[in-house]
Amino acid sequence: MSSPHAGRHRQLGLTDEQTLQMYTNMLLARKFDERATLIQRSGKTAFHISSIGQEAAQVGAAFALEKQHDYFLPYYRDYALVLSVGMTVRELMLALFLKAEDVNGGRQMPGHFGYRKHHIVTASSPVGTQVLHAVGFSLMSLIKKQNCVAFVTFGEGASNQGDVHEGFNFAGVFKLPVIFMCENNRYAISVPEHRQVAGRVVDRAAGYGFPGVRVDGNDALEVYRAVKEARERALRGAGPTLIEAVMYRIAPHSTSDDDMLYRTKEEVEYHREQDGIASFRRYLFDCGILNEELDRHVTDHVNREVNEAAKYADQAPYPAPEQALLHVYAESAGDDGCRS
Amino acid sequence: MSSPHAGRHRQLGLTDEQTLQMYTNMLLARKFDERATLIQRSGKTAFHISSIGQEAAQVGAAFALEKQHDYFLPYYRDYALVLSVGMTVRELMLALFLKAEDVNGGRQMPGHFGYRKHHIVTASSPVGTQVLHAVGFSLMSLIKKQNCVAFVTFGEGASNQGDVHEGFNFAGVFKLPVIFMCENNRYAISVPEHRQVAGRVVDRAAGYGFPGVRVDGNDALEVYRAVKEARERALRGAGPTLIEAVMYRIAPHSTSDDDMLYRTKEEVEYHREQDGIASFRRYLFDCGILNEELDRHVTDHVNREVNEAAKYADQAPYPAPEQALLHVYAESAGDDGCRS
Amino acid sequence: MTYLEAIRTAMSEEMQRDDNVFVLGEDIGKGGVMNATKGMRDRFGEWRVLDTPLTESAIVGVAIGAAMGGMRPIAEIQFADFIYPATNQIISEAAKIRYRSNNDWYCPVVIRAPYGATGGGGLYHSQCPESVFFGTPGLKIVAPSSAYDAKGLLKASIRDNDPVLYFEHKKCYLYVSDEVPDEDYTVPIGKAAVKREGGDITVIAYGMAVHHALKAADELEKEDISVHVLDLRTLQPLDQPAILEAAAKTGKIMIFHEDNKTGGVGAEAAAILAEQLLYELDAPVIRFCPPDIPAVGMSPTLEKFFLPTADRVKEAMRRLAEL
Amino acid sequence: MTYLEAIRTAMSEEMQRDDNVFVLGEDIGKGGVMNATKGMRDRFGEWRVLDTPLTESAIVGVAIGAAMGGMRPIAEIQFADFIYPATNQIISEAAKIRYRSNNDWYCPVVIRAPYGATGGGGLYHSQCPESVFFGTPGLKIVAPSSAYDAKGLLKASIRDNDPVLYFEHKKCYLYVSDEVPDEDYTVPIGKAAVKREGGDITVIAYGMAVHHALKAADELEKEDISVHVLDLRTLQPLDQPAILEAAAKTGKIMIFHEDNKTGGVGAEAAAILAEQLLYELDAPVIRFCPPDIPAVGMSPTLEKFFLPTADRVKEAMRRLAEL
Ligand SMILES: Cc1ncc(C[n+]2csc(CCOP(=O)(O)OP(=O)(O)O)c2C)c(N)n1
Ligand SMILES: Cc1ncc(C[n+]2csc(CCOP(=O)(O)OP(=O)(O)O)c2C)c(N)n1
Ligand SMILES: [Mg+2]
Ligand SMILES: [Mg+2]
DSSP states (O other), X not given: OOOTTTTHHHHXXXXXXXXXXXXXXXXXXXXXXXXXXXXXXXXXXXXXXXXXXXXXHHHHHHHTSOTTTSEEEOOTTOHHHHHHTTOOHHHHHHHHTTOTTSTTTTOSOTTOOOBGGGTBOOOOSSTTHHHHHHHHHHHHHXXXXXXXXXXXXXXXXXXXXXXXXXXXXXXXXXTOSEEEEEEEOSEETTEEHHXXXXXXXXXXXXXXXSOEEEEETTOHHHHHHHHHHHXXXXXXXXXXXXXXXXOOOOSOSSTTOOGGGTSOHHHHHHHHTTOHHHHHHHHHHHHTSOOHHHHHHHHHHHHHHHHHHHHHHHHSOOOOGGGGGTTSSOSSTTOOOOOO | OOOTTTTHHHHTTOOHHHHHHHHHHHHHHHHHHHHHHHHHHTTSSSOOOOOXXXXXHHHHHHHTSOTXXXXXXXXXXXXXXXXXXXXXXXXXXXXXXXXXXXXXXXXSOTTOOOBGGGTXXXXXXXXXXXXXXXXXXXXXXXXXXXXXXXXXXXXXXXGGSHHHHHHHHHHHHHTOSEEEEEEEOSEETTEEHHHHOSSOGGGGGGGXXXXXXXXXXXXXXXXXXXXXXXXXHHHTTOOOXXXXXXXOOOSOSSTTOOGGGTSOHHHHXXXXXXXXXXXXHHHHHHHTSOOHHHHHXXXXXXXXXXXXXXXXXXHSOOOOGGGGGTTSSOXXXXXXXOOO | OBHHHHHHHHHHHHHHHOTTEEEEETTTTTTOTTSTTTTHHHHHOTTTEEEOOSOHHHHHHHHHHHHXXXXXXXXXXXXXXXXXXXXXXXXXXXXXXXXXXXXXXXOOOEEEEEESOOSSOOTTSSOOOHHHHTTOTTOEEEOOOSHHHHHHHHHHHHHOSSOEEEEEETTHHHHOBOOOOXXXXXXXXXXXXXXXXXXXXXXXXXXXXXXXXXXXXHHHHTTTOOEEEEEOOEEESOOHHHHHHHHHHHSOEEEXXXXXXXXXXXXXXXXXXXXXXXXXXXXXXXXXXXXXSSSOOSSHHXXXXXXXXXXXXXXXXXXXXXX | OBHHHHHXXXXXXXXXXXXXXXXXXXXXXXXXXXSTTTTHHHHHOTTTEEEOOSOHHHHHHHHHHHHHTTXXXXXXXXXXXXXXXXXXXXXXXXXXXXXXXXXXXOOOOEEEEEESOOSSOOTTSSOOOHHHHTTOTTOEEEOOOSHHHHHHHHHHHHHOSXXXXXXXXXXXXXXXXXXXXXXXXXXXXXXXXXXXXXXXXXXXXXXXXXXXXXXXXXXXXXXXXXXXXXXXXXXXXXXXXXXXXXXXXXXXXXXXOSSOSTTSHHHHHHHHHHHHXXXXXXXXXXXXXXXXXXXXXXXXXXXXXXSOOHXXXXXXXXXXXXX
């Protein structure tokens, strides 16, 4: 029995295979996340920051962009995004376990993505700074006629940082090919949206003369559509777009946070039921792309991948202590630094 | 012969006397400004930054606020504003000449206002920072139930600084009694508005959930009305207002600037004809508040004041060199610093 | 009482004493991510324990405005690593308000910044940003190492009529606990404290380094090496007489901090000695500090390599004593 | 060629040589408020001499993004006094990109900051903010004093694969003029230069202070005092061997800069001497710097009081020589 919406993904230009892949990626991110939480609780790792509730939007966005061509400036919850543009769950696990083989060499907290090969731009902790870098990449794209966009995400809390505003204005003045996506998960640690954001994030775009689009972050296809349109605008020289994807942070802020100090179980439960993965799964069932058997198969596959990755990362060696001294500066004048 | 608008000021609650005073203050600021430019050219002083073209808006705003009660956070062109809330032209001249008796003791560039007695808050050069201070004053007013507002101005260039955005958001979240007024004089040094501001300044307010009002900065009564309404909103707990007063910077950016590098004489001349003082003068004539004789009298008086102030400041002594060492910190633990 | 409780108590007592005192910062309503303000919102209400938007420049800038308006704000920066967006407000504004206005305005703001490594903080939750603000005239900087000083210096900072940057070491929060009297007291800003008397070498330190130094000194005592330990407590203005006195005592000086070596507070201390105590130095001055790398790596091996420990500092102290 | 022309020439030649090089900043299209980019927009077009909005954090942050994307941006801060809004982008981002990414990303950005007093600049158009950024590992800092070095160091900075903060002294712009060859050359980052050989005292300086020192040295020669002058040129990394060698030459060392004394680069230089050259010092190290007040007062009397001059430094040099 197919629902009235069953053809949505095809109308948007997505094949059945891509759509199934979207589902797989969401699931992979979710399973990674759940496992990472358990691993942290077991005491094996120091810290995990969860993305549960944000996977659908991230995957929707990623599929609207071009891998290894566009530039990605994710923030720390974007596991599903980076998995969709080239990172492996093993790499995420190596970061979680802070091992030498981690892209960042175990230097950074998990969730601080960066991978030149995949055009994932290195991230720091101070929130919002990456928005300006994204504008810089888009300026580069324009000047060097690279025909690519920069895609950057940030939380609704971070959206209030001065850098974000300066980035909006800079990109607006020069009509740069950049897509700003706010993952509005309603909390910045303990501070709820209404105590954090005056007005609405999406309405800020108008103040800079470019469109703001508010989408249901639990609806991967809706996000896909918005990002795809934004990308087309950007590439035809019409300038930036601000997308506000509204979702909910299901887990506490991080493994160090006790969210029951500032919200109720009921509120969380209510939102857990809106899960964007579950609804996407239903959609795939409706379309006949997924059935119980295939779903079991996908899930098994994902679980196996997560298992293997965790095992690998657990056993991988830590960086040698003296590694700490390397890479403050380029090793030689000619050293352009990148490994690729 | 009285024009159809001749009663505007009374409708707005301004007496004839106040309206004449507004005119006098504009004129005083203008004459100070012209004289300061000449003095600088003569080599007697180092630097002047002109306000010509912005007096009407400043006076309109000042008259809508309460002296020594509300807090004023002017920016460097606000001569007419500070003259209207308590400073004298002698004090402006002392600042221009950098003399010991200057409120700032000759330490700061002219145009960096500050006068605790008159609730004029000390200003620095980095643009936009004062917006956050204004928000702080309004927070104080709310917490301590002072029933006063903070009024802050800044240029359209400065409006892009991160601090301004953070201030808007902070004030919006807590509905603070603060009035933001952008004096949009179309240039930030050499950069014209369209290369500086993406979208329109006024439209940014909506992004923070409070009203934005765009007014003709050459129309003192229009600005008065907007600020008065904003003040009422603020005091009844309805939160901040952003006012964008559109005007034109008639003079070069400062005495160090050559504006013919980036705009034409014709453009300047066109705007000079829109002068807000001249139109206010015509309005007063229309209302029968001013006539040729009274105008001559007012002008003579203003000129005399400016003359005397210039002479006084010229002859006043410079600060003693060792004064430079004072007031880095409070002199004693109990020293609260202020002279009043 | 723990160092963390001392901070909380100081804030609470000052808020009780003076209605103008209030705290503002991110997540402080629920108690703060460090628990420094735990329970305070219930006691003082949400306007005096004010959860702000996630904007450090605004936290400091708004505090500056409120301070000029007659209040005594305590601005909490969630981690010292995130203080940089507020640099302009701190250096261009807070530090210069009294001076630029010729004493007409002043700015009694306290900025609390939890700093230093605790284990598992990585590059951006472990930094020691003292050196960025050190040497900014108009600003005072304190960095207590004991609960007693944490309370007394925080009270002094709140009552001070100039801006104070209050660096609280995150590792001290629960690790450090000592006697704190019930009565009201302050610890004067600008005064160092001798933490241990000794005759062979002098260690000048602040923050967690003081504890490592004391521990190492205890152990070295068994080897008949007698260590004099000076805790700077205030970084700006430095207590020059105390530095000179402590250094003159032994003539062999080690300066020890967790901030990077180059350009740190230790450079100034060493410079003061080179300028004013040259003829009494019996050995080259030593700065014992982490290497000049951007910050602490997150991986345990990297972190351990970076951080000074009592063991490592003991080695260095012994070598100095043997010179 | 003047120092200012040297800067302009270096930028123009590098832009000619490499399409990835471009300049961005406030008012640079019309030539910049200092004329550093005069005529360059006509030559290279408005995308390569890019007038930005009035937002320093964006100027630096966008430059960082473009640099990671393969370009070589030169970000102009209109006055060094206005660099502070960009502190977070400089310290948390530019300086840590290579390190935090384990050498996967790097950030070849140059930030030009006109600094120092010229007369009539007042508190916010005269500052020397070196000490704020000094001691930030991952960042390089240069501060040339001659036209030759200005050009050579700017070229080296543009070609460098790490972020460089380029402090250009505003007083040097037109005051300083010297031989600059037509051929392409660079001055290596990290190397100091002996500007004058001498045997009685050593002056270590950078920026305008070098010229005051040289002038004073010339005059002292008539009094038979022979002065050795070292120009640091690069502030980070400091050229330690050159500092030690120059200091050892005379054993009497004065460190001289326009930045405030406390926490300045001079503190580090003095600390290096106290650590590594103690036994060869014949007199206490002297730091000759302006007093620790927030900044230069605008009034001529205040400014004159604050600023070091050749006369005043000569006095101090003579006193050191006579010790
Ligand atoms: C400049 C800065 N200040 C404070 C923090 C500490 N911090 C980390 S995450 C966070 C909340 C971020 O909220 P939001 O932007 O909504 O993203 P979310 O975590 O909800 O996804 C805070 C305050 C930080 N990382 N950076
Ligand atoms: C943070 C900062 N950057 C740069 C400057 C240098 N500057 C002084 S005024 C000015 C232009 C300001 O333009 P706008 O805000 O429109 O005000 P206007 O001068 O036009 O009244 C600039 C760039 C400054 N004062 N502060
Ligand atoms: Mg959030
Ligand atoms: Mg303007």
